[in-house]
Amino acid sequence: MPKPRIAIAGIGHESNTYSTRMTGRADFRILRGPEIGDDASLPAAAEVDWAPALVAYAAPNGIVARDAYEALKAELLERLSAATPLDGVLLRLHGAMEVEGIGDGETDLLMGVRDAVGPDALVSGRLDLHANLSPLAAATADVLTAHRTAPHVDARETLGRAARHLIRALADRLRPRNCLVKLPLRLPGEFAVTDHEPARSLYARLVELECHPGILDASLAIGCAWTDSAHAGVGTWLVAESEPHQARALALAQEFAETIWRRRGEFGPDVPTGELPVVLERALASAQRPVVIADSGDNPGAGGAGDTTVVLEALLAAGVTGALVAGIADAEAVGACCRAGEGESATLALGGKLDRTSGRPLELRVEVERVVPGVLAVVRAEGVRLIITSSRSQLSEESHYLEAGLDPSAYRIVVVKCGYMSSYLKGIAGERLMALTPGFTTLRPACVVDRATGWATPAPGGWGG
Ligand SMILES: [Zn+2]
Secondary structure (H helix, E strand, O other): OOOEEEEEEHHHHHOOOOOOEOOHHOOEEEHHHHHHHOOOOOOOOOOOEEEEEEEEEEEEEEOOOHHHHHHHHHHHHHHHHHHHOOOEEEEEEEOOOEOOOEHHHHHHHHHHHHHHHHHEEEEEEEEEOOOOHHHHHHOOOEEEEEEEOOOOOOOHHHHHHHHHHHHHHHHHOOOEEEEEEEOOOOOOOHOOOOOOOOHHHHHHHHHHHHHOEEEEEEEEEEEOOOOOOOOOOEEEEEEEHHHHHHHHHHHHHHHHHHHHOOOOOOOOOOOEEEOOHHHHHHHHHHOOEEEEEEEHHHHHOOOOOOOOOHHHHHHOOOOOOOOEEEEEEHHHHHHHHHHHHHHHHEEEEEOOOOOOOOHHHOOEEEEEEEEEOOOEEEEEEEOOOEEEEOOOOOOHHHHHHHHHHHOOHHHOEEEEOOOOOHHHHHOOOOOOEOOOOOOOOHHHHHHEEOHHHHEEEEEEOOOOO
């Protein structure tokens, strides 16, 4: 049998429609043709005649500007058409892209891809665990498979799975079907960390589901709670190998959806979560070092601006010492620190420029300790050390701290703009807490706060419940 010819394409974005920011063309990293490069998770060129077309990705942010999306889509489809005839297309998607004036981006893109490659080519897509999959998108693609871990440590594995299913379907002349069941349930990602119940056992079940005869794959996507779309929310789907297996796949997906529904009351944060004052009080009283606090309302990993100063202000007001705030995005402030120079002092109007709804720039006198021009500045304000970054960043990996020349484990308190924590942050934390702070990724709609104690529990019925 000749090698199948498969194009690689995709536009990936997690759109937070509660953000006042917009995602424009300049926010996308665009790879064309050979720039897409070899991926070790994919079968080698000896097996497949790969036709890399266009892959674009932007960090989570506000809704995607229509002109930016349409230009990317037009070029992607043009490159696919130029690569025809194709046996298949492997799509790298996120699944929570929302486009100005269009709505669900993946549905629109998948329909465009189908038109460009014709009805016979097979389309297989890799999605994020936070995808808001629509029924039309599920019906337009032949195979869709989503990550099974949050934090996502299996992104490459998921892409490899999407490719393997596609190659097998082509070799065996299968016409797979995605059998989707959506649940009337909207959960923030913080309530479905996959080493924590109930997500842990629900995700483990996927491996059993895909072992049924005639089933190619099984997925559970939590969805992106901050995308205000008709399809936002939890969905589960099984991929039937072909039409005769569709009824069984749908019945299994329905049964699994009922299991998820029965367990909906168990979804919740994997760490104590509460109002900022009680979180700080507990952190200061803790014997553990460091206490890592998630500034959850301003999480750039889910579209937060990453520049609110609420927690910094609270630490300064309380006269806390031994704290590290990592970090605040402010290119102007990094520039001001560079001009002042290391070892000098500077007066900053810090943060509050990207998210203007959750605070204002904070007037602050700082000692500049380290600058990496165009990247970051490390400064000290009273007892608090602070990393200021030039771009919106989630400082969740060791490399970020090495670049800043800091060891976060040496601090009493480390504040990070994140929701659920990365493996690195979990590894260094003596204790982990999550603060209900303001911002585009606020967790308040998903929580009930006890007024007497300030601690939060999951809202019954999920988001807004
Ligand atoms: Zn995700």
